[in-house]
Amino acid sequence: xxxxxxxxxxxxxxxxxxxxxxxxxxxxxxxxxxxxxxxxxxxxxxxxxxxxxxxxxxxxxxxxxxxxxxxxxxxxxxxxxxxxxxxxxxxxxxxxxxxxxxxxxxxxxxxxxxxxxxxxxxxxxxxxxxxxxxxxxxxxxxxxxxxxxxxxxxxxxxxxxxxxxxxxxxxxxxxxxxxxxxxxxxxxxxxxxxxxxxxxxxxxxxxxxxxxxxxxxxxxxxxxxxxxxxxxxxxxxxxxxxxxxxxxxxxxxxxxxxxxxxxxxxxxxxxxxxxxxxxxxxxxxxxxxxxxxxxxxxxxxxxxxxxxxxxxxxxxxxxxxxxxxxxxxxxxxxxxxxxxxxxxxxxxxxxxxxxxxxxxxxxxxxxxxxxxxxxx
Amino acid sequence: xxxxxxxxxxxxxxxxxxxxxxxxxxxxxxxxxxxxxxxxxxxxxxxxxxxxxxxxxxxxxxxxxxxxxxxxxxxxxxxxxxxxxxxxxxxxxxxxxxxxxxxxxxxxxxxxxxxxxxxxxxxxxxxxxxxxxxxxxxxxxxxxxxxxxxxxxxxxxxxxxxxxxxxxxxxxxxxxxxxxxxxxxxxxxxxxxxxxxxxxxxxxxxxxxxxxxxxxxxxxxxxxxxxxxxxxxxxxxxxxxxxxxxxxx
Numbered sequence: 001x002x003x004x005x006x007x008x009x010x011x012x013x014x015x016x017x018x019x020x021x022x023x024x025x026x027x028x029x030x031x032x033x034x035x036x037x038x039x040x041x042x043x044x045x046x047x048x049x050x051x052x053x054x055x056x057x058x059x060x061x062x063x064x065x066x067x068x069x070x071x072x073x074x075x076x077x078x079x080x081x082x083x084x085x086x087x088x089x090x091x092x093x094x095x096x097x098x099x100x101x102x103x104x105x106x107x108x109x110x111x112x113x114x115x116x117x118x119x120x121x122x123x124x125x126x127x128x129x130x131x132x133x134x135x136x137x138x139x140x141x142x143x144x145x146x147x148x149x150x151x152x153x154x155x156x157x158x159x160x161x162x163x164x165x166x167x168x169x170x171x172x173x174x175x176x177x178x179x180x181x182x183x184x185x186x187x188x189x190x191x192x193x194x195x196x197x198x199x200x201x202x203x204x205x206x207x208x209x210x211x212x213x214x215x216x217x218x219x220x221x222x223x224x225x226x227x228x229x230x231x232x233x234x235x236x237x238x239x240x241x242x243x244x245x246x247x248x249x250x251x252x253x254x255x256x257x258x259x260x261x262x263x264x265x266x267x268x269x270x271x272x273x274x275x276x277x278x279x280x281x282x283x284x285x286x287x288x289x290x291x292x293x294x295x296x297x298x299x300x301x302x303x304x305x306x307x308x309x310x311x312x313x314x315x316x317x318x319x320x321x322x323x324x325x326x327x328x329x330x331x332x333x334x335x336x337x338x339x340x341x342x343x344x345x346x347x348x349x350x351x352x353x354x355x356x357x358x359x360x361x362x363x364x365x366x367x368x369x370x371x372x373x374x375x376x
Numbered sequence: 377x378x379x380x381x382x383x384x385x386x387x388x389x390x391x392x393x394x395x396x397x398x399x400x401x402x403x404x405x406x407x408x409x410x411x412x413x414x415x416x417x418x419x420x421x422x423x424x425x426x427x428x429x430x431x432x433x434x435x436x437x438x439x440x441x442x443x444x445x446x447x448x449x450x451x452x453x454x455x456x457x458x459x460x461x462x463x464x465x466x467x468x469x470x471x472x473x474x475x476x477x478x479x480x481x482x483x484x485x486x487x488x489x490x491x492x493x494x495x496x497x498x499x500x501x502x503x504x505x506x507x508x509x510x511x512x513x514x515x516x517x518x519x520x521x522x523x524x525x526x527x528x529x530x531x532x533x534x535x536x537x538x539x540x541x542x543x544x545x546x547x548x549x550x551x552x553x554x555x556x557x558x559x560x561x562x563x564x565x566x567x568x569x570x571x572x573x574x575x576x577x578x579x580x581x582x583x584x585x586x587x588x589x590x591x592x593x594x595x596x597x598x599x600x601x602x603x604x605x606x607x608x609x610x611x612x613x614x615x616x617x618x619x620x621x622x623x624x625x
Contacts (some may be wrong), residue, residue, distance in 0.1 A: 228490035234479040237468035246454035246482045255487045
């Protein structure tokens with residue numbers, strides 16, 4: 001039973017991988033660019049499922065990690081943009097910094113605006129890439145050590161994470177000379193790998209995102225299948241029991257919290273590559289709450305389920321936004337879907353699929369038992 | 377064999393003036409089963425909280441196999457060999473019975489040591505043995521959340537066995553059980569005796585007679601008497617303080 005059970009999981013992941021890898025065969029570049037964004041959201045959904053479903057930590061500030069990843073990459077790509085070379089300096093300087101500079105400030109990253117030197121390492125796109133993943137993870141680990149080390153749990157963790165993302169949004173919008181404030185970072189250049197420029201409207205870029213998503217899903221699924229993953233779920237069910245078995249519960253929670261943050265950072269980074277902008281809207285509360293809805297609808301108990309939930313909801317939203325009369329109603333519709341799912345499908349779409357599969361699997365088993373009985 | 381497994385030396389806790397446990401000293405030998413008796417508020421559960429690190433003591437020391445574990449963090453004390461079963465059974469309800477026991481096998485508690493897929497064969501065998509011992513072999517793939525009350529208690533006992541705790545603290549292991557379930561629990565506990573050192577809080581006197589060798593009676597946070605079942609049953613102070621005029625029924 002256990003092998004059957006796990007094998008259909010493997011098939012589900014394979015089927016998903018094949019579908020997203022095959023999409024370039026049927027769609028044009030414009031459509032693929034849009035789907036690539038949804039795949040980034042899918043990755044974000046998986047990150048939410050990892051903490052919410054497996055660790056029982058409802059993070060209402062996951063957008064913080066997505067935002068850090070997005071901004072780190074956007075800083076690198078902004079410096080690669082042709083707009084950064086038009087300030088009359090030898091080295092790239094973002095256009096908005098010139099607009100925000102004090103009169104007479106030297107046109108150089110070192111000191112054009114207060115704190116602009118922070119941008120200097122981002123002249124390498126690889127720094128942007130590494131910071132996008134590592135900084136959220138490290139930040140989350142430290143946060144986790146402090147929060148979980150104090151035995152804070154449940155709704156209080158949600159409130160703290162919620163406050164942190166809003167605080168960060170305030171800082172980012174306020175630091176106009178450093179971040180371009182409300183306007184975010186736009187007019188970005190392209191990421192380059194082995195001499196190939198990742199044009200957001202190209203099949204290559206789509207494939208990069210698709211492959212990254214498949215790798216992240218597979219690794220995350222493997223991670224939760226390890227003993228450590230089981231122990232994490234154990235801490236979700238009863239942290240006291242786990243503690244009295246000798247497990248350092250905050251260490252487990254912080255580790256997986258950091259992994260989830262790293263995935264969210266990666267998603268944000270890829271999103272910037274395909275969407276060509278980073279904006280403080282990533283740090284809005286509504287965005288972080290939306291991610292939770294994706295995971296709830298897809299099924300927070302399943303990495304793949306939450307990912308598919310995110311993709312489906314965004315596809316639906318895109319479809320709805322083409323009908324003008326429904327645009328205004330979208331928030332209502334998604335709210336209604338959320339309520340329905342919470343009441344009737346607490347395990348989301350993946351829970352539904354799981355129940356269907358178990359029924360399909362138990363049906364032939366029953367008949368074999370009946371056959372045996374008939375034989376006797 | 378007669379080495380002391382658990383030693384308490386003048387253990388006390390002061391909750392801003394109220395001393396729930398007030399200078400308790402006792403020594404439990406390796407492999408011994410000790411029953412803690414006492415009326416409500418005598419300090420039995422608090423004593424267990426002090427030993428397992430849930431509550432910090434204000435005076436005295438706790439030694440496990442001669443090692444001072446006083447006021448260490450809970451998971452450190454657990455790693456020193458102290459296992460605990462709570463009054464309200466606590467298992468991992470979202471995991472299967474087998475997974476519960478897998479998690480209980482906490483020989484290597486670090487995060488990175490556990491980034492592997494499965495247990496070795498020896499550990500698997502031990503797991504199967506334990507399943508058999510607690511009579512949950514058929515329920516191995518069942519989610520622990522749907523077990524009956526008795527089964528949940530046995531699962532928790534199984535987890536303590538597999539955790540390989542040398543000192544096991546049991547807080548009312550038969551609370552809310554039917555007579556049949558109580559008998560089976562007594563059987564499991566009797567099997568633990570000898571290999572593990574047990575400290576059991578229990579009210580059910582029939583059950584106590586089934587399992588107990590020595591009894592320690594607590595009263596208002598202090599040790600009132602200590603001895604075998606017959607000695608305790610006939611002890612005048614115990615009768616007065618705890619059992620009332622009727623004696624043990």
